[in-house]
Amino acid sequence: MKKGLALVAAAVMALSMLAGCGGGSSSAKTETKAQTEAQTEAAGESQAEAAGTASTLKEGVLQVGVEIGYPPMEYFDEDGKTAIGFDIELAQALAAEMGVELELVDTAWDGIFAGVDTDKYDVIMSSVSYLPERDENYTLSKTYVANAPVIVVPNDSEIADIADLEGKSVAVQMETTADYLIQEQISGGLNTELRQYEKVINAFDELKTGRVDAVCTDSVVASYYLGDEANNYKTVWESPEKEPIVMCFKKGNDALCGEMEAALDALRASGKLGEIATKYFGSDITADLD
Amino acid sequence: MDAISRMVNWLPQLLLGARMTIIITIISVAVGLVLSLFLALGKMSKNPILSKPCSAYIFFFRGTPLLMQIYFLYFGLPQFNPALTIKSAFVAALIAYTLNTAAYLAENIRAGIQSIDKGQYEAAKALGMTYGQTMRLIIIPQTVRRLIPPVGNEFIMVLKDVSLVAIIGLSDLTKVTRAISSSSATALVYIPAMIIYLIITAFFTFVFNKAEKKYSVYE
Known part of the structure; x- marks a missing residue:
């Protein structure tokens, strides 16, 4: 709703939502050629594409960019300073699974994408909807939860x-x-x-x-x-027309994307993902993403 | 020309919204006027059991935002006690606007009554009239004429304040206008909407002017 509602893109989304970080994204690109007017969030697309493919993790810390203020995905607890929410707990679980420390970077939605381009954080986990134009300019993970x-x-x-x-x-x-x-x-x-x-x-x-x-x-x-x-x-x-929510990386950061997707799969297999989803959504809406 | 034909296409929806606006305004001001007469007399009463509650009522409704009053009446009360749930948003709007406008009208009426010369009361007293008779037969008929301009003013204020009903899901002229504006992605619709408001205002201004002329024959 808040983040990138694009009704026109729904059909394209349905085709490409499971494309994942690596190979599948080219199909999404061809699908979206027609959408030349779609907004581009990347300030410099060419620089983003030129970025390296290695994980940007430094010193064992996973920095996650998030706009904290969208319950129940990411919001502050009643004390006004403890970040909670589905994305937050998932990020904590992912970091634990990957054996790294988690650092949350609270940032305004406006400019959140520029932040990942400029390496202020390694990944955005902030209810980022899959959009074809985002897929062109960023490396997007597979869907981890879907909104509908x-x-x-x-x-x-x-x-x-x-x-x-x-x-x-x-x-x-x-x-x-x-x-x-x-x-x-x-x-x-x-x-x-x-x-x-x-x-x-x-x-x-x-x-x-x-x-x-x-x-x-x-x-x-x-x-x-x-x-x-x-x-x-x-x-x-x-609604059968789901709005996939993905993790967003700097274009070409396939290594970290792959690493986090593997951790996500492990959390799904262990039941941890379903547990977090049930806590925040009342049911495991991550179970059936197709 | 395209713009004009688009505006014409919006008219049926806009007029439906305008109907809601006019109905709420007329009913609340009419009922509010009756209520306000008692409030004004109550506030002027020398008996504190009457004057204190009336003053408190007027203070409360003039001293808090109408938006909050509507919100509280419709969404707040049911949370205190489910028995206080007002089923219909339309009825809730009528109650809120009536209670609110009564407070403002009461002050207008009080000003109107107090503007009548003291000699009139003294003359009535000399004729052996009771307070009730003095009010009913002497003071209030004279007050009516002086009240018409401020009541007309309040009417027009309410007409525009009805735009707040969108928060409880009703579709008045402003809400319809905003809905059209967002679905058609243009602010063009504000032009016919404002013209409709002006036509409504012009009509009721005319009516109030006529009434003022009619009642001024005694002055």
Whole structure:
């Protein structure tokens, strides 16, 4: 939602989301030739391409660039200074798996990509969505978690699918992927009352007071905003159009990308990845990324 | 010409939003006016049991942002007690705007009543009228005319304040305008939207001017 929502890129994404760092990315490049107007985040693409392929890890410290302020992916605990969240815990687990120390570099989203280009940190783990133009300018890992619009309803609701919203009301945050998704459904003939709110939290407030029948929102935020009441609600539908979230490296840093992907695989195999996902999302949404 | 045809295409949606804006404004100001009369009389009362709560009410609603009042009424109250849940956002908006505008109108009414010359009260008293009779038969009819300009002013303020209802999911003229602006990726829609606001304001200004003329025959 916040980070690089590109509806137009959805189709391209679906084809190339699992391309990974090395070989597969060329197909993504050819797919995206048409998108000449797509924004380019790299300040100097050519320099980035000229960068070496060796891991940039120095003295056994993995520096991770992250914009801390996007719950539940990365945010500060109630004390206002302890970084927590899915990305944070995953980074800690990855560093432990790789046998290196972790250093989090809190940085503004604006300029986060320039930071990896200038070696301020080795990798960005900050809910970076896969975008074809990012794939051209950076080395992206395979998808480690995917975001998708989901429909959340109370446990006793009879709504079991997006089509069941017929004759019901659904709350969304204005101008998000979820909002556009429901609007598309309405223009496609679905008769549902769309209630738009400025904040995600208000859509959930409406659900909790029973003033709407369902909420449509990003899968990664759904359980966070349900908070203590998460057990009273269920996710009944998930969009097939997923927004893959990847680790982002300086272009050509295939060595570190490969190393971290291997560590990620190890965490998945050991069940640690699923454990962290369940902690933050209420279920293991890293299990089925296809 | 393309711009004009686009603006015309947006009109049906904009007018639907304008309808919501006008309905909320008219109902809240009308109901608020009744409520405000009691608040004004209460605040002027010599009995502290009446005047203190009325003063506190006016102080609270004029002293906190309307945005927060709407937010609290709709999202806050249910969290204190589920029984306080207002089912409909529209009803919640009507309540919030009525309670808020009543506080402002009460001050207008109080000013209107206190602007009537003291001699009028004394004359009424000399005729043996009670306070209630004096108010009902002498003071308030004269106050009405003096009240029309500030009430018209408050009406126009509410008309524009209704743009805050977007936070509780209602679609007034401003919300519709913003939605069109973001979906069509142009700020062009603000032109017809502002024209609609001006037309509404012009119409009600005309109505209030007429009323003022009608009631000024006694002056």
